[in-house]
Amino acid sequence: MKPSNQRRVVALPYLMMAVVAALDLLSGPEVGFLPLVALGPAFAxxxxxxRRTVLIGLVALMLCVLLSAYNNVLGTTRGFTSLASILGVTxxxxxxxxxxxxxxxxxxxxRSIAEVAQRVLLRPVPRRAGHLRAAVSYTSAVAEARIGGDLYEVVTAPGGARVIVGDVQGKGLEAVETAAVVLGAFREAAHDEADLxxxxxxxxxxxNRHLSGEEFVTAVLAEINPDRTVTLLNYGHPAPLLVRADGSALFVEPAEPVPPLGLASLGPEGPVGHRVTLAPGDQMLLYTDGVTEARDRRGAFYPxxxxxxxxxxxxxxxxxEALRRDLVTHVDGPLHDDAAMLLLRYLG
Incomplete structure (x- = not known):
């Protein structure tokens, strides 16, 4: 809760009792606002x-006694009923x-457990990946969860680095579990395998050992090579955005679309790796569809x-971080899907 809203809630019991007391004094003893003093401990x-509820309940009792005396109902059935109402509500x-x-x-x-899980599952990426500088941002659609079905990782090696950004189909704990399976397999394979x-x-x-039915994971795998090139494999994932040093931008689309991970039996054996050559000042942004499919109040996608x-x-x-804040501003409310972004910047 925001601090301003918190202060309003704290002051609300006293405000309600003050309003009831004013109405009772202005309207006279015939109307009978006394039982409404119980609104104070109710909102407390x-x-x-x-302890605070008890304190406000005592204040309400004292106020009720004073108003009962003013209305000449102290010791009557009406006065006792008002006091009983306050005691019951308190x-x-x-x-x-x-x-x-x-x-x-x-x-x-x-929340504490989620933060620990986040540090284990989505640990900070290394600042340097080969000849690139890396930065990451993750915004969960469920604020209390902190983590979701989006995933990212950067595994460095002497000759360069290997990167993955992916999105698990579905939500909740099952998606987090699948993300953990993908990240565990990637962290091990990135060190052992000769190619992407x-x-x-x-x-x-x-x-295949973990999923059942038609569940899947979209992903982009990238290999940062010593010759200033990046090799990409795209499994049904949004195309990375290549930003040149002069400010021009283009989406690096795969030559042929292939099914996501987990659905290999539905299409070709796998994507054909395509290379992108980077120059000093160039950047590559890998992201999940929670970024490009974020809509504003008019239904427009994030540009x-x-x-x-x-x-x-x-x-x-x-x-x-500037891009993440702009995304949140565009939506002007909670995100409807997790949004992960990983930025690779050529150091020169």
């Missing part, structure tokens, strides 16, 4: 703990506040190619 359970508020505090603690524990085709074959085998000017920041992390 929305913020704060049991007791219910105490129970509600205790339950809310327990749920908040459980949520804090879940071997890496992708290992990923396909790992997914990624028109936002390449945001990547001119000297620091790659700052450039990627």
């Amino acid at each position: 359970s929305l913020a704060g703990g049991v 007791a219910a508020g105490m129970v509600a506040a205790a339950g809310r505090q327990r749920r908040e603690k459980e949520l804090a524990d879940v 085709a071997g890496v992708s074959s290992r990923l396909e085998k790992a997914l 990624l190619a028109d936002r390449v000017s945001l990547l001119r920041e000297d620091d790659p992390e700052a450039a990627l």
